Amino acid sequence: MAAIDKNIIIKAHGQTNALIVTAAPDVMNDLERVIAQLDIRRPQVLVEAIIAEVQDADGLNLGIQWANKNAGMTQFTNSGLPISTAIAGANQYKQRRYHQQLAGQRPRLV
Numbered sequence: 001m002a003a004i005d006k007n008i009i010i011k012a013h014g015q016t017n018a019l020i021v022t023a024a025p026d027v028m029n030d031l032e033r034v035i036a037q038l039d040i041r042r043p044q045v046l047v048e049a050i051i052a053e054v055q056d057a058d059g060l061n062l063g064i065q066w067a068n069k070n071a072g073m074t075q076f077t078n079s080g081l082p083i084s085t086a087i088a089g090a091n092q093y094k095q096r097r098y099h100q101q102l103a104g105q106r107p108r109l110v
Helices: 025-038 082-103
Strands: 003-007 006-014 018-022 064-068 070-074
Touching: 018 025
Parallel strands: none
Antiparallel strands: 003 006, 006 018, 064 070
């Protein structure tokens, strides 16, 4: 708390990052002008980022696979496995796993 004069009281309110000022109207107007000159909002920029760590190793293949029910399938990778084969294999595994669960067997990856 700072007292400039007996009639002026200035307190800082940390939770709201504000000043609480008690003063005569003419002094209050002067203080408001000074505070308005100091209280300028800085320009801000929103930055969204994804940080990924990728290690180069033998057998590492990166790519994109696109599928569209009307246009067919395309892939950009050097894995050699067409997307249609990968989808068919995933569906077979899913069906096999479902039937094994019905039979009370524990699913296993072959």
